[in-house]
Each structure stands twice: as structure tokens, then as C-alpha cells.
Amino acid sequence: EAQVTQNPRYLITVTGKKLTVTCSQNMNHEYMSWYRQDPGLGLRQIYYSMNVEVTDKGDVPEGYKVSRKEKRNFPLILESPSPNQTSLYFCASSLSQGSEIYEQYFGPGTRLTVT
Amino acid sequence: RKEVEQDPGPFNVPEGATVAFNCTYSNSASQSFFWYRQDCRKEPKLLMSVYSSGNEDGRFTAQLNRASQYISLLIRDSKLSDSATYLCVVNSGLTSGTYKYIFGTGTRLKVLA
Numbered sequence: 001e002a003q004v005t006q007n008p009r010y011l012i013t014v015t016g017k018k019l020t021v022t023c024s025q026n027m028n029h030e031y032m033s034w035y036r037q038d039p040g041l042g043l044r045q046i047y048y049s050m051n052v053e054v055t056d057k058g059d060v061p062e063g064y065k066v067s068r069k070e071k072r073n074f075p076l077i078l079e080s081p082s083p084n085q086t087s088l089y090f091c092a093s094s095l096s097q098g099s100e101i102y103e104q105y106f107g108p109g110t111r112l113t114v115t
Numbered sequence: 116r117k118e119v120e121q122d123p124g125p126f127n128v129p130e131g132a133t134v135a136f137n138c139t140y141s142n143s144a145s146q147s148f149f150w151y152r153q154d155c156r157k158e159p160k161l162l163m164s165v166y167s168s169g170n171e172d173g174r175f176t177a178q179l180n181r182a183s184q185y186i187s188l189l190i191r192d193s194k195l196s197d198s199a200t201y202l203c204v205v206n207s208g209l210t211s212g213t214y215k216y217i218f219g220t221g222t223r224l225k226v227l228a
Contacts, residue, residue, distance in 0.1 A: 025178070033216065042220035043159070050214060058215055092210055099216055101206050103149055106158035 002027045006091050006107035013081055014115055021076045021110050023091030031096045032074040033058070033104065034066065036087040043090065050096065054060055081114040088112075116141055119205050121219035131228050132193045136222045138203030139185045147206040148179055150188050152199045153221065159202055163188070181208070193226045 004025045013019055025032065033048040035058075045058030049068040063085055065077040074093075078085060088111050092104040121138045128134050139145075148165035163170060167178040176189040185220050190197055203219035 008225070031214065035218075040220065043218040044130075046217055048214060048216075056214070059217075088156070096214075099149055101216075103161045103164055104204075104216065106160070108158050 002105070004091055004107035005094055006089075006103050006110050008110060009108060010111050012113045012115065015082055016080050018113075019078050019081060021078075021089060021091075021112070023074045023076065023107060024072050025074075025091075025093040025105070026072065027093060027095075027105065028071065029093035029095050029105075030071070031094045031101060031104075032068065033094075034064070034074070034076045034094045035090045035092065036060065036085075037090065037109075038087050046076070046089075081112075083114050086112060086114050117219075118142060118217045119203055119219040121201075121203050125212060125220060125223040125225050126151075127225045127227055128193055130193055130195060130201075133175065133189065133191045134193055135190075136188045136201055136224075137185055137202075138187070138219050139183075140203075140205045140217070141184065141206055142205070142217075143181075143184060145205045145207050148186050149204040149206075150175075150177055150186075151202040151204055152171045153202055154199050158169075162201070190224075195226050195228060198224055198226045 034046040035043040047066040049055045091107040094104040095102045150162040151159040152162045153159040164179045167179045176193045178187045200221040203220045
């Protein structure tokens with residue numbers, strides 16, 4: 001089954017404790033992306049990756065890091081989480097060919113609470 | 116001005132009604148357009164891609180107006196199961212030098228029995 005998986009689905013942590021949220025897709029998509037969703041603000045893109053070893057900032061990259069060492073995986077790293085990073089996080093992937101980007105497929109979401 | 120703007124609603128409509136949502140975007144270089152549906156606290160799911168010629172999928176019709184920089188979604192014969200938040204999504208593609216997706220904040224639809 002074609003899918004995007006994220007782990008963990010729920011996480012409660014404390015300020016400053018480094019954490020990683022994993023994301024994996026089995027569709028051989030080039031493009032992968034992380035979003036956060038907050039009430040009244042909608043989904044905002046954190047980072048995206050066009051392919052292995054190619055990443056770029058989205059609209060809200062501060063406080064986050066990513067890496068793309070393999071095509072299928074795109075982990076999101078919070079080196080020193082703060083309470084303002086409490087949010088619902090989604091990973092997504094899509095096919096890209098040349099200058100075309102196609103529709104994204106989303107993972108089930110990770111609800112992160114930082115106390 | 117937000118890059119992608121939607122009326123947040125909620126739109127409360129009776130079953131069987133026709134409802135239309137609009138979404139405006141500010142970047143004239145935008146290349147790809149989509150409507151997604153999101154149920155409460157769940158992941159967004161693709162409803163339709165939006166093509167220049169317009170497209171239809173059953174009860175759903177999407178239109179793109181590049182000159183006025185808006186896209187629309189029409190839902191005919193609304194069902195209770197159509198109750199959700201509808202997200203407008205725009206991507207600028209390579210021509211703008213960035214591959215960012217920009218989401219509207221969504222329009223909430225409630226279909227009432």
C-alpha cells in the first residue's frame with residue numbers, strides 16, 4: 001500500500017530535550033516536506049527536499065533541522081524544543097518531474113507537546 | 116496580504132444544496148493548484164488538482180482563473196459526509212525558484228440534515 005508514515009504519532013516532551021520525528025514514504029517520490037498546523041494559521045511549510053541531499057527552507061524553519069540521506073526518509077529534528085513548537089506536524093511527499101510538482105500525500109500527523 | 120486567502124466559513128448548508136468556495140492567490144507565477152479536504156485533526160487528503168481548463172469529478176468541479184488569480188470549488192448535491200475543511204493549495208514550481216507549497220487556512224463546511 002502506498003503510504004507516508006510518521007513516528008511517533010504523539011509525543012510529550014520537555015523544553016530543551018532533543019527529539020526526532022521520522023517520516024518515510026514507499027512511493028519513490030522525489031519531493032518530501034514537513035508542515036506544522038496551528039489553529040487559525042493553517043498548514044505552514046517548515047522544510048522541503050527536492051531529492052537526496054537537497055533541502056531548502058519553507059516559511060517557518062527556525063528551530064528545526066532536516067536531513068535527506070535516503071530518498072524514502074526525511075526526519076525532522078528539534079535540537080532544543082520550546083513550548084512554541086507545540087503543534088500538529090505533518091510529513092508529505094510528492095512526485096516531481098522537471099519543473100512540475102504533483103499532488104502531495106500526507107502522513108497521519110504527529111501531535112507534539114513541549115512543556 | 117496572505118499569499119493564499121480563503122473565507123474561513125463556516126458554511127452551513129442543508130443536504131442537497133450546492134455550495135461554492137473561492138480562493139485567491141497573490142503570486143502570479145504560481146504553477147500548480149489543488150483542493151484538499153481535511154477532517155478534524157486528520158491528515159489532508161487530495162480532493163482535486165485544478166487545471167487551467169477546469170475539471171470535474173462527480174459532484175465536484177474546480178475552476179482556475181489565472182487572470183484574476185483565483186480558484187474555485189463547486190460542490191453539488193451536498194452530502195452529510197462532505198462536512199470537512201477544504202484547503203486551497205498553491206505551488207509556484209521551478210519558475211519562481213522555489214518549490215514551496217502555500218496553504219490557505221481552509222474553509223469549513225457543515226452539511227446539515
